[in-house]
Amino acid sequence: MADLPMYFPSMTDDRCEELADEITASGDLRSPEWRRAVLDTPRHEFLRGGFFRREDGGGRTGWEPVRPGDEEWLPGCYRNESLVTQIAGTVVPTDLDGRIYRLPTSSSTLPGLVVRMLEELNVRDGMRVLEIGTGSGYSTALLCHRLGDETVTSVEVDEEISGRARVALGTVGHHPDLVVGDGLEGHAANAPYDRLIATCGVLDIPAAWPAQVRPGGQILATVGGWLYSSELAGLTVGEDGTATGRLLGGQVSFMLARPQTPPPLGVLPDLGDGPERESSVPWDVMDDWTARFVVQLAAPAAQRFGLSLPEGELNVLLDVESGSWAALRRDKGRWIVREGGPEPLWRQVEDHIARWRADGSPGLDRFLITVAPGRRTITWAARP
DSSP states (O other), X not given: OOOOOSSOHHHHHHHHHHHHHHHHHHTSOOOHHHHHHHHHOOGGGGGTTOEEEEEEETXXXXXXXXXXXXXXXXXXHTSSSOEEEEETTTBOGGGOSSOBOSOEEEEEOOHHHHHHHHHHTOOOTTOOEEEEOOTTSHHHHHHHHHHOGGGEEEEESOHHHHHHHHHHHHHTTOOOEEEESOGGGOOGGGOOEEEEEEEEEESSOOTHHHHTEEEEEEEEEEEOOTTOOOEEEEEEEXXXXXXXXXXXXXXXXXXXXXXXXXXXXXXXXXXXXXXXXXXXXXXXXXXXXXXHHHHHHHSTTXXXXXXXXTTEEEEEEEETTTOOEEEEEEETTEEEEEEESSSOHHHHHHHHHHHHHHTTOOOGGGEEEEEETTEEEEEEOOOO
16 A cells, blocks of 8 residues: 555645634735735645744753654644744754754744735735745745746845755745845845845845835835844835835844844953942833833844842843943842943933833834935834
């Protein structure tokens, strides 16, 4: 008797329909064109190399491989979840048995977010799209289904990831222009584009992106920073090349583009140096997503971490490049801060948070963004 296939087409058709229904119910999938794309695009074909399952224990986060043939692989492919596909820049699920304790570097984004972003693009037939971050190729396939292969260019920095995506896309019948390169530079050879969409996070909108999008065209990208508060930004490119728009809300998070990942902390400064004072802003302001975004605007090159000392927990904000730092500790209900380096990091944080609160603590959907050559500005509109 011949071996049975691992799955049947009708089974995956049903799973695609269940996934489309779930994304529709969430409000992310709104149009019949994108629903048809989800129904006709089998996500499991883009996860043939497997994915990693998160395992937390002992205060550490580890990752265990899930591969085709494992009982949970096919159902997992159709969950509305992000699935990690690469660890530490090179490790894929077929490389190991057991658990790995390193940081994820590539994933298949949760389908609901992919579709929400595609809906936000407001595409029309015949439009040319540049996608930054091919990843697994699933979002690329949805774009090809909606607009046609010849209109889609997708850039991926990792040659192996791009190669796997090319195979998966070919399997489902799509052959867009796949480019291996630095997505922060866009791809000028196929410009101008009507739309640009980034499936990685960025610290700033690179100058190359508005320059490669035609006036009236749109850019959709997640803007964030090293404090890991981020948001989806929708911008329209003007005749002068300036891109303006707003943050769209929803606490969208992507892995940062690899060239923009934070530098190692290196040797720490003497955090006991300098005078102390009481802070007007508590460290736990970082627990609020929007407030942390405001802190990020105040200290855009800073990273945060904690140190466990005999006298208690010390919370640190450090700008590695400039050497500026702030260290906060709790003392009898008060927050005490000490700062060092050329810039008063925490004083800048206090000023930004005070202005934001005076304006009614507006949500990120009231933040405005302007990107011009050599300049990026993010402001907020006060609550009425």
